[in-house]
Amino acid sequence: MIAGIAVGDVVGEREVHLSRENLVRYAGASGDFNPIHYRDDVAARVGLPGVLAHGMLTMGIAIETVAGWIADHGELVEYGVRFTRPVVVDPDNGAVVVVRGVVGAVDEGAVRIDLTVTSDGVTVLGKAQARVRVTEPGDSNA
């Protein structure tokens, strides 16, 4: 038990609109220049439904949704995801990614946050979980 933190608490949520520009920025920032993330013709040639967001971009967006809560309550010790479905980013309409972080488990001094990450109603990251060592228990609604 940790004071002020309960299983089921929502620790962060947001809806993110991704455009092709986001993919360009992430390619530059990360060094991942795989053309399936910016070339419609290459994506089609390898049988993909369209230009995809980098899986690691989605993984990053997800954890940043709860990074503030984590910093306020302790330290991130683990974070992991499975890349279950791709996020197709339409050249005009982009894509919408919805993230929700909920306390999934509380044990001695640590909390597991479960992240639900979907796009167009489909789960895109599976078993997306972060483990936080709690050093500042407090108002979980902060």
Next chain:
Amino acid sequence: MAVNPDLAGRVFDPVGPYEVGREKIREFERAVLAEGSREGAGIAPATFPIVLQDLALQALLAAPDTGIALERTVHAEQRFAYERGIVAGDLLTAQLSVDAVRTVGANALVTSSTVIRDAEGQTVITATSVLLVGAES
């Protein structure tokens, strides 16, 4: 060729040092849409270590006879275990080991761990990835 099963257990030489830049951290924060209150707080975003893992991965991709080609590879899983956060000024090395190669039909699941160490040799982060490698067609 299929992924070489002898790859399992192979440990590559560390790559680096990679000097972590403050502006690079800021660029990465913007790219992953770090929230305003957290931006500029000094610690790199949680997924920043992927930059170091990708550097280490180059050693695996450059090795002959692995049967791994990037264009046939899909990122299946990614995990990070943190001893501390990465900060600007860190001088990091990254060393990749192939933990396992598991054939699944004509494809292979390659699990590797990349240990990211600082200038003192202390482990900062361990990054583990699972790549799904398709067979050469």
